[in-house]
Amino acid sequence: MPTTESNFKNFIRKHKNTVSFSDKPNVFYPIGIVDPSPCMEACPAGVNVKAYVSLIAAGKFHEALHVVREKNPLPGICGRVCTHPCESYCNRNQIDAPVAIRALKRFVADYELKNPIPKPGKTAGKRTEKIAIIGSGPAGLTAAHDLAKSGFNVTIFEELSEPGGMLIAGIPSYRMPRDILDIEIGYIKNIGVKIITSKKISGKAAYNKLLKDFDAVYLAIGAHVGKKLGIPGEDEFKGFLDAVTFLRAVNLGTAKKPGENVIIIGGGNSAIDAARTALRLGSKVTIAYRRSRDEMPANDEEIEDAEKEGIKIHYLAAPNKIVGKNGTATGLECVKMKLGKPDESGRAKPIPIKDSEFIIDADVIIPAISQKPDLSFLPKNHEIDISKWQTLLADESTMATNIPGVFAGGDAVTGPNTVIDAIAQGHIAARSIEQFINGEDLTSTSDGSKSTEAEIKIDYNTQPKIKRAKIPMQNVTKRKGNFSEVEYGFDEKTAIAEAQRCLRCGPCDECFICVSECNKGLSVVHTSDGQNDYVLRLPSEFDDTILKNGKLEAVIKGQNGKDIPIEVDSYIPLVTASLCRGCGDCVTVCDYDAIQLIDMGDEVKISKIDPDLCRGCGTCVALCPSSVIQPGRFTSDWLDFKLQAIDLNKKSIVVFSCSWNGADFEQFSKIKVRDTNLIFIQTMCTGRIESSFILKALEKDTAGVLVVGCAADECHYEFGAKRFAETYAKVQQIAYMLGYDKNRLEYATVSGKNTEKFIEIVNDYARKIK
C-alpha cells in the first residue's frame, strides 16, 4: 500500500491502464500519466505534439494552437519552415508514413488568422527588471516572449531594418510569407516586448551601457557571416558573393537578378534557398555538392522542390578553383568525388577522383557552405569566451556565458542550426535569466531524464495503413519570377483526417482540456510531483482537497485519524483489438462519440476507444457481444469476488447501484436490515450492469437482486440508465421464463443523492422478500 510519495508514483505507474480491483472504495483514478510520446521527445522545444494533433483530430483548432503556443511562440513560422524532427520519430513510420505534423501546425496557425480570437494582452511591466536581447531571430523572440510572459520589461535590439533575424534575412518569402512573420512578431509585441530595429550595438561605450542599463543581457545575434571557400580565385574575380549576403540583399532590399548562370556551392538549406531564390529572379541555377544526395543536409522536400523547379544539382562535385577572364568569374572548376569511409560527422568522406576536373560555366558563384556569427560588435577587451569556430561559448543547459548576467543562444552559440533549436535555446535562456534575476541557482534542463523508452504499446500489425495527406503545392510552372508561397495549407477536412492518422502513443494525450473544461461535479486536476505529471479525476464525494501545494499527497486522512490507503485504477476500457468483431454495437451505444471503428481493410473493422472522450460509464463493456472490451474497473472477476459475500444461511440480497444518485458507498456499511445479508455492488453507472451480472447473482441462489439507479433523465451519462432499462427488460423476461418469483428482481430509481430514499428502497425490498 502506498504510503510515501515515491511509492505512490510507482504505484500509479504499475497500475497504469491495467485492470485491478479491490473491495475498497475507489478514491481516485488517474486519467493519464504524462509519458512523453516520441514526437514530443523529439521536439527540441518540447512542444506537446500529440496533444495538439489530437485536438485537431477532434476539431478543436483554437485549443490545439493554444497547446502549440505554450512551447512555441512562432507556430505559423514553424508550421512552414520547421525541419520537423517529430515526424522522423513518429511511430507511424513503422506502418506507412509519419503524420504530417508540420503542416498540421501550419493549419491551426492559419485557422486562427481566419477565425481570430482575442490575443493575450500585455504582461510585460509587472516586474521592474529590464532585459536586453540582441537579435530578433527565433532565439531572441522566444526568450523575449517567455520573459515578457513572466512580467519582465524586455527590449530587443535589431541591427536590420526589420525584425526576424534569419527568418526574414535568410528564409525566402516563397517559404515564409512576410505577413505571417509580421503577425507572429506582432503577437509577441502585443504582450509588451519592445523591438528597436536598425539599431546596432557597437563599440565599447554602447556595449558597456547595455550591461549597465539592463539587469540581464541575452546575445542571440545569429550567424550571419558566410564562410569563404578557401579556393584559388576567390578574391581575384568579381561575381562572387556568399549565400547569406545574397539572400539578405534579396529579402530586405531590391530583388535583382544576380547573373545569367549562377552556381551555388553546398548542400544545406541555405544553398537550396539561395538557388531557388536566384531561379525566381530569372537566373539559370546549378548546385554543386561534394557528397551524394543521401548525405545532403537540406530537407528532402526542399531538394525535391528545387529539382522540380528546374535546378540542376551536380552531386559529388567539389569546387577546385574559380576560373575567370578580365577580372570577372566565368566558371567554377570542380573535381569529381567518390565516397569513402564516414568521417567524424558520420557522413561518408568524399575523396577526389584524379584527373576528373570539369568546368561549370557561371558568371556568379554563391558559396553556401556555412556561416559564423558576426562578433564585430564586441569591444576589443570583452571577456566573453569564444570558441575556435568563432561562436559564443555558453553552457548548453543554462545558456549562461562566463560573464554573470550575460546569456547567449541560437546560431550565435551553435553555429547555423534550425529554427526549432533556436526556439528551444530561447526557452532555456529565458528560464535562466529569470532565475538569475531572482537570485536563484540556475537549474540545468538536461538532467538526462529524456527517455526514449516511453512505455508505448502499439500493435503495429493491427494498425491499418492510411495514406498521408499530400500537402498542396503551387504548380511548378508558376513559380518562376515571383516569390508567392509555394506551399498551401490543408483544408479543415484534410487536417482532421490527417490528425486522425496519429496513433496517439501512450495512455493519454495530455492536452489537459479535461482540466480546463471539467464540469458536472467532477474535479479533474493536473498536478505534478516534480518529476512526473498526472491528471487525476477525483470523485465528487471527496471534496476535501488531497492536493496540497500542487503536490500529491499519498494518504488521505480519515475521519477517525486513520489514514485511508489509496487505490488507483484506470476506468478507461480497452478493446482487445485482435478479437474485436467490429460489429459496431459499442459505437452505437456510446453517445460521447468516444468509440470509433477503424477500417483495417478487407472489410475488417475494429473499435477503438478514445481515452479523452471516454467517461468510463462502462455501457459499451456491458453490451459488447463478444466480451472483448476490457473494463478498467468493475470486471467480472471483481463481481465474482463481491458475490463471495453471499451467505446462503441468511436471506441474501444483492443491491446493484450506480455511483451518482442514491447513497455514497461509505454509507453502505451503515445500512442494516434484520436477518438479511446485504451485498452492495456499486458500478460507475447502471449501464455497466450486464444481464450476466444479474443472472450470476440469481444463479448463486440469492433471495433477491435489487438495482437502484438514476432516473433516465437524471443519468450522469445521459444514456447509461436508458441502456440498462433495456437490459433489465431482457433479464426480467428471462427470469420470468425461468419461473423465478417476480419479487426476486427489482429495479428502482432515485432522484439525486438521497441516502434516506436509498435506505427506504432497500428496506422496502427486503421486506417483500421472504
Add this chain to the structure above:
Amino acid sequence: MNLVEQIKAANAYGCLECGKCTAVCPVSLFSNSYSPRSMLTKTIRNEYDSLFVDYDLWSCLTCRRCDAVCPANIDYSRLNQIVRTSAKDSGFKGKCSHSGAMELLQKVMTTENINQNRMDWVTNDLDTAEEGEILYYVGCAPYFDIFFDDINISTTEAAKSSIKILNKLGVKPVVMKDERCCGHDLLWNGDVENFKMLAQKNIDAVNATGAKTILFSCAECMSSFANLYPDNGFKVNQKLMHMSQFIAEQIENEKLDLREPEINVTFQDPCRLGRHLGIYDEPRQVLQHNDGEHYHEMMQNNKRSLCCGVSAWMNCDITSKRIQKERLRQAKQTGADVLTVACPKCHIHLSCTMKDDFVKDNYEMDIKDISTVVLERMK
C-alpha cells in the same frame, strides 16, 4: 480415467504430423495463430500450463472438419473437450460471449425445482400435448429470442413451423413445459458436471411423457441425445429424428407433398447434423423434392461444409466473423434467395454477421429454418 488416458483414448498419440487438420481447419484459415496440429502437439507433450491459459484452447469449433480428414483417426474435437474439462477443473476458463450469460442460463437450468414459463410461444393455432408417442424437443429457442431480439430474429419460428407441419399431418406432438437445456454447450466448454445433471433431468422428463420418437429442429440438441448422452453413460430409449429426416420420411411415404418451389434455396449443413450425426441426404431430399433447379449447393457442402463460426458461445471474435462472412459469400454466390438452416445456432450466428451495418450490403439475404421453408411449400 486420468487425463493422459483420456488423451490416449482420443487417439492423440497416433498423430502422424501430416498437418491435414490445420490445412482444412476453418479457424486456422482465418486466424493468424490457430493450428490444430500444434495444439495437439502441446497436448501430447503435456504442456498443460501453457495450454490452459491459451486463448486458442477455446477456439476450436469442434466442427469435426479435421476429424474427417485425419488419417490417424484422431478425435480432435473430443480431445479439445477433454483438455477444456481439465482446464475448467483447474480453475481456468475461456472467453464466453455476452460475458457468459448463456452459460449462466444453462447452469440455472440445473436447479432442482424450477418452474419455467417457457410455453408462451405456443400460440392457440398450435396443437400440442403433454403425453404421446411423438415428442418435439424445442431447445433453448424461447430464451434465444429474448437475448437476440436486437438482431431481430426468431428461432421459435422453426418450432412453430415444425408443429404446424406435424399438426397438418394429424400429429399432436408432446412439448414439455419443464424441458431444460440439453447441456450440449456446457459439455463442449468443459463443464461435465452440470452437463450430466441436465442430461439426467431431460431423460427423466422425456421418459415420463411416454414418447417413442423425439423430433428436433436443433441439431445440437439432437447430437446431445444421440451422441453425448450415451457417451457419458445415459441411456436414451427413444428413436431420434431431426425434422428434416422426419419430413423426408413423410415425403417418401407420400403422406406429405410439396409444391414446386418459387424461390431459389441453398443449405447450410450444421456441423452437428452433418459431421457429428452423418445426416447429409435427408435435408437435401426435402429441399430438392419436386424441384427442377431451385436448389443450389454452396461451394463447400456436405462433408466439406463450413461451420457457422462459433461454438458453445466461446471465442466469438474476428476469426468467427471472417468465417461467417466467407460462408455468407458462398451462400450469396449460389444466387439463392433463401439460406436454409437446420440449427438455431447457425441461424443466430449467420444472421448476426448479416445484420452488421458494415457488411450488410454485400451479405444480407433471407435466412430460414428448413421447417419454415417446408411449411411455406406444403400443399
